[in-house]
Amino acid sequence: MKEIYIGEDLQIQNDDLVSITIGSEKTVIFAGDNCPANMKISTDGFKAGSYSIVIMKHGTFVSTELLKVKSPFIKENKNNQLREMINSIDSLITARMTNNEDAIQQMTINGKSFVYETLESLMIARSKFVKDLTNSLQADEIKKGKSPITTIKARFRNAGN
Numbered sequence: 364m365k366e367i368y369i370g371e372d373l374q375i376q377n378d379d380l381v382s383i384t385i386g387s388e389k390t391v392i393f394a395g396d397n398c399p400a401n402m403k404i405s406t407d408g409f410k411a412g413s414y415s416i417v418i419m420k421h422g423t424f425v426s427t428e429l430l431k432v433k434s435p436f437i438k439e440n441k442n443n444q445l446r447e448m449i450n451s452i453d454s455l456i457t458a459r460m461t462n463n464e465d466a467i468q469q470m471t472i473n474g475k476s477f478v479y480e481t482l483e484s485l486m487i488a489r490s491k492f493v494k495d496l497t498n499s500l501q502a503d504e505i506k507k508g509k510s511p512i513t514t515i516k517a518r519f520r521n522a523g524n
Contacts, residue, residue, distance in 0.1 A: 364429040365416075373404040373430070375416060382419040385430065387412065392432075406432065442503070445496040452489045456482065 367373055375383060379400040385393040392409050395402070411434040418425040459482055 364431055366431045366433060367406060368433050368435045369406050369409050369411065370435065371406055373406050375402050375404065375418075377402055377418050378420060378425070380420070381425060384417045384419075385414050386417075387414050390414075442496060442499050445492055445499065449489060449492050449496065452485055452492065456485050456489070459485070 365373075373385075377383060377398065377400060380397050382396045383393070383398050383402060383404075384391060384395075385404075390410075390412075392414060393404055395404075409432045411432050414430045414432065416428045416430050418427070
């Protein structure tokens with residue numbers, strides 16, 4: 364998935380004279396016919412959200428790619444940041460476990476650089492982020508007035524009398 368902030372130029376890898384449509388089921392935010400190769404699109408008028416980039420040539424489907432457009436003014440939710448960090452570590456762990464030679468040698472997550480860390484250190488970092496996410500979710504539930512303790516009530520009757 365390609366991610367871009369509103370206001371940045373979106374560079375699309377495409378052939379010459381193709382039709383490019385960017386949109387979702389309900390909204391089309393860009394449509395162009397006979398586009399030049401490797402087109403650059405201004406995202407000034409885009410709205411934040413998830414979209415598809417669909418490329419067609421002479422009415423024939425060529426490719427599609429997911430695009431996430433973000434507003435530079437909206438602060439990202441802490442829980443979503445933690446989920447993204449966990450997903451990044453998961454992809455790195457998967458690459459290491461499959462002995463992928465093209466795997467990332469260095470990755471920066473939340474200001475911490477992982478330069479070919481051992482699998483054990485990646486698992487420790489992952490468990491720390493999972494614990495932080497769990498604590499954050501519990502804190503959100505407490506703010507909403509939901510207690511982490513579930514009360515169970517039971518009534519026992521004497522069957523002998």
